[in-house]
Each structure stands twice: as C-alpha cells, then as structure tokens.
Amino acid sequence: MGSTMEATQMKVKSAVDAMIDEMDRKYLRDMQKQMFLCSANCCDRKTSSREVVESCVEKCNSGMKNAQRTLEKELGGLQLEEGVFTNSTSFQVGDETVECSLGDFNGDTKLDVLVSTKKKKDYHHSVWISSSLGDQFIEYKLDVLSSQALAIDVDGNGWHDVLGFYENGSMYCMTFTRSGSPAIACNYLFPSFVKLNPYPKVPHLYVDLTGDHLAEIVFMDTTTSNGATYLTPRMWGRFKNGWRETPTAINLVATLVEKQSLGQIKVIDNIPCTNCDRNGTRRFEINKSIFIQPKEVALGEIKMASFFDLKEDGSLDILIEYKPFEGETKFSFIPCDDKGDVTFLKVTVFTSMCGKRCISSSKELGSGVSWGGACASFSMSDGWGGSLKGAACQIPSATHRALTPPYILFGLGRSPNFVDELIIGAPRYSDSLTARQHTLKQIVPNSRIVVIPPEDGFHWLTRLYVTPSQLILQSLAVIALVCTMLLMVVAFLHYRERKEDRVERQQQSHRFHFDAM
Structure with a gap:
C-alpha cells in the first residue's frame, strides 16, 4: 500500500510540475490580481447589501475557480489511474442493431466511434467524435454504403479515415478535420482502382503482399462465370488466427455449429503433414479438447470467438461473445494458461499523433491509439540450424463483427534463441526509408515491444518489456x-x-x- 501511495504521489508531483511549466505564470498572476481588485471594488460599495457583495465576489472568483476545477480533474484522473474503469459515457444511436469500430478520426489522441446501422440492404454510417473532456460525443453523418465501412489511415497522417463502397461498386474514402467533421474525399490516393462488387458479410484482409512493410487491402470481390457468382478469393466464416504453440504456424479459432445444437468453440491446429497432396507440408485439424467454460457461457448461445492476450503475457486466451439463456449479449474470457513453455514476440504500434499531453515527464507512452495498417516482420535461427521468419500486420478497425486484437503477436515456438532482426513499418508515405521503417536487432524472446513512429523527424520511440519464461523460473x-x-x-x-x-x-x-x- 505504501509503494502505491508513493507512486501516486510521484504521479501527482510530476503532473503538477508539468502543468505549471506549460501554464503562463504571468497569466495566472494577472488573473489573481484582477480577482483581488474586483473583490475590493465589490466591498467599496457601502450601500450594497451583503447578498449583492457576495454575488459580486463570486463572479470575481469564477475565473480562478474554473482553473482550479480543471487542475483537480487532471489530478483526480491521475490518482484513479490504477487500471480500473472509473467512469463511462453513453449515447443513443437508435433502436436498430449497430456495428461499431474505434479510431482517432480528428487527431486529438482520443478514441472516437464509427457506427454502422443496417437498414434493409444499405448501411448507414456516422462518426461520433469524442469531446475534449471525453464526457460527450458529437455525431457527424456519412454517406450510405452497400457494406460495412472500416477505419484505416489512408493518407498516413496518423488519423483514421473511413473507407467503404457504394452500391454501384465505386469507392468511398473520407478524411476528417480537427473538429471531426468530414473534410475531403481521399479517392485520389487510389488512382488505379476499378469498380467492384464486394461480397456481403465478408471482412477485408490486410496483408503485406509486396514486402515493403505496408499493408495492402485485399477486397472480397465477386465474379460471374456461366451464370454463376463466385467469391474471389474463396473464403467464408469468422475465423480468428494467432500463433499458439508452434513456431510461425498460424492456428485458428472458430465457433462450430451443428444442426439443432448450440455453437462450440474449437481451436483448429496447424500441424505438419507428411502425405498431403500438392506438396503441402502442413494441414489444419480440429482440436478435440474441450474448454472449461463458465456456467452462464455453457448454457448460453456462443456467437463469436477470437484469440486475445488477456494477461499481456504473450499467451493467447479466447475472447467470446455469447447470449445467455436469459438476458442480453455479453462478453467473457476463457483463459488458456497451459500451452507449454513457448516463447513469443508481441509488437504494438501506436499512432505518431501525440499532442500536448505527451510530455516528457509523464509516464504515458504515445497516443495509446493502435495504428491500423502497421506491419512487422522478424527473422531468427532455430535450434536445428534452420531459420524462422514471419510477417503480420496490425489489423485496422472494421465495422464488421470481427473481434480483432489491436497488436501483432508472433509465436516463436520453443526456440530459446534471440530474435535476430525485427523490422517495423509505419503506414505513412515518405521517400526516406528511415521515416517509415525501423529495425531492431537481438531481441530477447518473451518480449512486448511498444513502438511509436516519429511525428516529425526520424527518432523512433521504442519500449521493451520482458516476460520471464516458465522454463527459466522452473530452472x-x-x-x-x-x-x-x-x-x-x-x-x-x-x-x-x-x-x-x-x-x-x-x-x-x-x-x-x-x-x-
């Protein structure tokens, strides 16, 4: 308890020092001087009643009280910074079923909400911009689209933009101003784009196809041949992928539903294959293990499942969305602690928009907003003379009902070797390679890396947090x-x-x- 109080006092002290440094002291002295002169003038009126004098003094003190109220709010936020949600803000978006996505659309380092409402065959979109104090949201209407839109940084300025498609197959791309209102269209950034017919209910893919550490968007288009409509490329379902046990081998988690039964959560393992067709070396196989679920989850209807790092230790747990036997839809977790002594590498890339609140004396690191579209790749040697390589992108937010984690997680298997090289790419456009790519060498396994690309200049900010392996503790x-x-x-x-x-x-x-x- 003593250490917690000391840490809180240090936070308060550093916050006060930083705020005093940022404030104009002359302005505060002038405000105090005017307050005293105004109060003295109120008392000079001998014929005035006591109520009038008190009302006059209260008006004179209003400016200083507002400044004090702002200071107390900032200090109270620091004192309550113990990993607990202390307040919440709600707003009414309608009676229809909506799908939401998070992003920083106006560059104020506060999360805003992109809301998609389905009405018949169309999707009505709007953005709800968070106020400066975070106590209310302001709505700005967007165009009606044929499918769910997504929040992605298209122009590379650190702000989230909105990307979608009209009913005729043309692209909708919109940027935003500082106030959060729609600004200009960004279709010009896709000069070679042609109209397409996106397949409904299928989210887009974000992969680095060219190896430049910039995410490319893969749209699920439909093609017609001999009077039949096909999905290109062929895919369907709500699978979530993640590294679990094997090095650089992606596993899947899905909700499987049999006829006249409720959904069951199953992990689809990526295992070696010795007799596969077409020279394949690996195949997917449904894991027969049964997860221990809470009573309310087991009796309810499971709708979605996704991998999620609940304990921030690189060990993937399962996040589920379910509807209990009685009540509204809820979320729950299934911890998966016993996955063997495997190593991992977790990378989180924040936006470079920092603002005035990211001061040097503060312990806050960057904007805290995940930069959708950032990519990373690693290379290392295994214990058998071979090499391990992997690449992944930080998936942007989409209004599709997809539970996507805002980070990149690589599975390194049971190899105790260091990661030889980690290359991180920011979704920005610059002729200088050092402005959009950063390389880290000789990284300890079981590390969590937080990366903030430079807002101006070429100085990348990185933080590394190491989680001890269970094998080391056992040894x-x-x-x-x-x-x-x-x-x-x-x-x-x-x-x-x-x-x-x-x-x-x-x-x-x-x-x-x-x-x-």
Whole structure:
C-alpha cells in the first residue's frame, strides 16, 4: 500500500510540475490580481447589501475557480489511474442493431466511434467524435454504403479515415478535420482502382503482399462465370488466427455449429503433414479438447470467438461473445494458461499523433491509439540450424463483427534463441526509408515491444518489456532446490565431523589421565 501511495504521489508531483511549466505564470498572476481588485471594488460599495457583495465576489472568483476545477480533474484522473474503469459515457444511436469500430478520426489522441446501422440492404454510417473532456460525443453523418465501412489511415497522417463502397461498386474514402467533421474525399490516393462488387458479410484482409512493410487491402470481390457468382478469393466464416504453440504456424479459432445444437468453440491446429497432396507440408485439424467454460457461457448461445492476450503475457486466451439463456449479449474470457513453455514476440504500434499531453515527464507512452495498417516482420535461427521468419500486420478497425486484437503477436515456438532482426513499418508515405521503417536487432524472446513512429523527424520511440519464461523460473527453482540439498549434506557432514572430533578429544583426555596415574 505504501509503494502505491508513493507512486501516486510521484504521479501527482510530476503532473503538477508539468502543468505549471506549460501554464503562463504571468497569466495566472494577472488573473489573481484582477480577482483581488474586483473583490475590493465589490466591498467599496457601502450601500450594497451583503447578498449583492457576495454575488459580486463570486463572479470575481469564477475565473480562478474554473482553473482550479480543471487542475483537480487532471489530478483526480491521475490518482484513479490504477487500471480500473472509473467512469463511462453513453449515447443513443437508435433502436436498430449497430456495428461499431474505434479510431482517432480528428487527431486529438482520443478514441472516437464509427457506427454502422443496417437498414434493409444499405448501411448507414456516422462518426461520433469524442469531446475534449471525453464526457460527450458529437455525431457527424456519412454517406450510405452497400457494406460495412472500416477505419484505416489512408493518407498516413496518423488519423483514421473511413473507407467503404457504394452500391454501384465505386469507392468511398473520407478524411476528417480537427473538429471531426468530414473534410475531403481521399479517392485520389487510389488512382488505379476499378469498380467492384464486394461480397456481403465478408471482412477485408490486410496483408503485406509486396514486402515493403505496408499493408495492402485485399477486397472480397465477386465474379460471374456461366451464370454463376463466385467469391474471389474463396473464403467464408469468422475465423480468428494467432500463433499458439508452434513456431510461425498460424492456428485458428472458430465457433462450430451443428444442426439443432448450440455453437462450440474449437481451436483448429496447424500441424505438419507428411502425405498431403500438392506438396503441402502442413494441414489444419480440429482440436478435440474441450474448454472449461463458465456456467452462464455453457448454457448460453456462443456467437463469436477470437484469440486475445488477456494477461499481456504473450499467451493467447479466447475472447467470446455469447447470449445467455436469459438476458442480453455479453462478453467473457476463457483463459488458456497451459500451452507449454513457448516463447513469443508481441509488437504494438501506436499512432505518431501525440499532442500536448505527451510530455516528457509523464509516464504515458504515445497516443495509446493502435495504428491500423502497421506491419512487422522478424527473422531468427532455430535450434536445428534452420531459420524462422514471419510477417503480420496490425489489423485496422472494421465495422464488421470481427473481434480483432489491436497488436501483432508472433509465436516463436520453443526456440530459446534471440530474435535476430525485427523490422517495423509505419503506414505513412515518405521517400526516406528511415521515416517509415525501423529495425531492431537481438531481441530477447518473451518480449512486448511498444513502438511509436516519429511525428516529425526520424527518432523512433521504442519500449521493451520482458516476460520471464516458465522454463527459466522452473530452472531457478531446481537450482535452488539442488543448492539447498547440497547445503544440507554439507551441514550434516560438518556436524558428523565435529561429533567425531569431540569423541576423539575425549579419548585423548582419558588416555592422558591414565598415563599420569
């Protein structure tokens, strides 16, 4: 408790120092001087009643009270910064079923909400911009689209833009102003785009196809051949992928539903295949293990499932959306702690928009807003003389009902070697390679890396947090046990030797007296 209070006091002290440095002291002195002069003038009126004088003094003190109220709010936010949600803000978006997405659309480092409402075959979109104090949201209407839109940084300025498609297949791309209102269209950034017919209910993919550490958007288009409509590329379902146990092998989690039964959560393992067709080396197989679920989840209807790092330790747990037997839709977690002693590498890239609140004396790191479209790749050597390589992108937010985590997680298997190289790419456009790419070398496994690309210049900010492996902890426990046993053996031998010496001295003493007689 003492350490927590000391940490809170240090936070308050640093916040006060930073705020005083940023404030204009002359302005505060002038405000205080005007307050005293105004109060003195109120008291000079001898004919005024006491109520009038008090009302006049209250008006004179209003400016200083507003400044004090702002300061107390900032300090109260710091004192309550213990990982607990202390307040919330709600707003009414309608009676229809909506799908939401988060993003920073106006560059104020506060999360805004993109809302998609389905009415018949169309999707009505609007953005709700958070106020400066975060206590209310302001709505701005967007165009009606044929599918769910997504929040992605298209122009590389660190702000989220909205991308979607009209009913005729043309693209809708919109940027926003500082106030959050729609600004100009960004279709010009896609000069070679042609009209397409996106397949409904299928979210878009974000992968680095060219190896430049910039995410490309793969749209699910439909093609017609011989009177039939096909999905290109072929895919369907709500699978969520993630590295679990094997090095650079992606596993899937899905909700499987049989006829006349409720959905079940199943993990689809990526395992080696020795007799696969077409020279395949791996295949997917449904894991038959059954997860231990809470009672309310087991009796309810499971709708969606996704991998999620609940404990921030690189070990993937399962996030589920379910509807209980009675009540509204809820979320829950299934912890998956026992996955063997595997290593990981977790990368989170924040937007470069920092603003005035990211001060050097503060412990806050960057904007805290995940930069959708950032990509990363790693390379390392395994314990058998080979090499491991992997690449992934930080998926942008979409109004599709997809539970996507705002980070990149690589599975390194059971290899204890260091990660030789990690290349991080920011979704910005610059002729200078150092402005949009950053390389880190010799990284310890089981690390969490937070990266903030430079807002101006070429200085990348990175933080590395290491999680000890269970194998290391077990090894330390075994070493401590062996040392304890050795100490016990040494102590026993020492005690035995001292006992023999005492007996020998007694014998020598008796022999001396016998000779004397």
